[in-house]
Amino acid sequence: MINFQYTRATDIPDAIRQIAADPAAKFIAGGTNLIDLMKDDVERPSRLIDISRLPLKTIEETPGGGVLIGALVPNSDLAYHPLIEQRYPLLSNSILSGASQQLRNMASTGGNLLQRTRCSYFYDTVTPCNKREPGSGCSAINGINRGHAILGTSEACIATHPSDMCVVLAALEAKVHVAGPAGSRVIPFADFHRLPGDTPHLDTNLHKHEIVTGVELPKKGFETNYSYLKIRDRLSYAFALTSVAAALELDGDTIKDARLAVGGVAHKPWRDTAAEAGLIGQRVQQAAFIDASNLLLREAKGYSHNAFKVGLAHRAIVRTLSQAARATPQSQSVKTIR
Amino acid sequence: MAPTTTTEKVRQTVAAPEKFPVSLFVNGAEQNLMVAPWTTLLDALRDHLDLTGTKKGCDHGQCGACTVLVDGRRINSCLTLAIMKDGAKVTTIEGLATDGVLHPLQQAFIDHDAFQCGYCTSGQICSAAGLIAEGKAKTADEIRELMSGNICRCGAYPNIVAAIQQAMDQ
Secondary structure: OOOOOOEOOOOHHHHHHHHHOOOOEEEOOOOOOHHHHHHHOOOOOOEEEEEEOOOOOEEEEOOOOOOEEOOOHHHHHHHHHHHHEEEEHHHHHHHHOOHHHHHHHHOOOHHHHHOOOHHHHHOOOOEEOOOOOOOOOHHHHHHHOOOOOOOEEEOEEEEOOOOOOOHHHHHHHOOOEEEEEOOOEEEOOOOOOOOOOOOOOOOOOOOOEEEEEEEEEEOOOOEEEEEEEEEEEOOOOOOOOEEEEEEEEEEEEEEEEEEEEEEEOOOOOOOHHHHHHHHHOOOOOHHHHHHHHHOOOOOOOOOOOOHHHHHHHHHHHHHHHHHHHOOOOOOOOOOOOO | OOOHHHHHHHHHHHHOOEEEEEEEEEOOOOEEEEEEEOOOOHHHHHHOOOOOOOOOOOOOOOOOEEEEEEEEEEEEHHHOEEHHOOOOOOOOOHOOOOOOOOOOOHOOOHHHHOOOOOHHHHHHHHHHHHHHOOOOOOOOOHHHHHHHOOOOOOHHHHHHHHHHHHHOOO
């Protein structure tokens, strides 16, 4: 870890002023990803601007019937908040499927959105990586790429976004509240993260010096028919090989509304509105789920070590949709998949 | 005069690390330290306060050996900067026993032989103390899931779960 300066932000405008004054500075909130990256010399900030004491720690209902989550709400507090457990259990489930309780106690909501990929080449500073060092090349594309992306990849980068929470935020159509030198704005979740293209060093569409202040959930939480199924190399405390967030609104056995997003397969949470639209109006049956999965995975492409992910994702999507339809969500403590 | 040796160049270009005052309430006692910004809470506890019961395992938040309670919540002290926790209450393994009587978790780990080499144990016990305070785990499956941030490479897991169940029932 390199030496760096440390300052505290007194309020949001002060945080924006401080980051604008030092282009090599970084905000720190929970620090669970940033400190780790700094220890590996992947991140080398000149200064850490501590935003952890800013008043962004509340979870409040919005006038429109949704919920606004402060950017500094710890992941564990969010997962266990009564409003979230009751109205957005899919979100609770996804959070509890990720990391460990110690990390969830530290990690912030905003930081979860901004965490970097866990691609081992991104972490290994002696290997080329376009995300870490633009133009240096991608070591994963012909390397050990078992955990890498199968959708939306580019010649420059096949890294995945590691978050579980973000998969559900994409499915639920959350919005990201940000503030910056030019004022505040709201970014639809689908537009927050980027595909790698030829600029994989950019994970998000945040403008320079912007800070995430909150995440807004819409009114609709799909609290009856939902499931989050995460497949990984060990039963707990591992990143997803593939994960699926499925949410349905049923009228009898007819699907009135559907949400479907997949994690661990792309540079951003992979939500497919065409696959969702194909489910609407269908009766609850395996064939409809298979069609939806085939549509979502239509452009999936495996690399030397991760081709298995295409079939794995397909089976996981079909299973998660059937769990949601049966209203028997995947347990995050009993890992048997039914 | 121009610098002649590498050592002199380094002396001229790299300033001595600036240190900042930090107050921590560790195991009930106020501790005033001077730390560099990059000193982790783990290093502050071990190297500045000689509280070596908290272990450095992976130093990357993957093993849980460094688990301590900060303001009552279990966290990885290796991924926490001491300077960010100015004013916080920290409980380490050294602070769990009271008046010479072992904490119920410490006694339960002995009763159930819940360790072999012992290196992960202080982190396991602090993590379990946090788990019990959270009140979310009721079943063995839930204990296993919510203790998954603590790795035991000796594989004492069944005994660790049994020890935590004993302490939870007290």
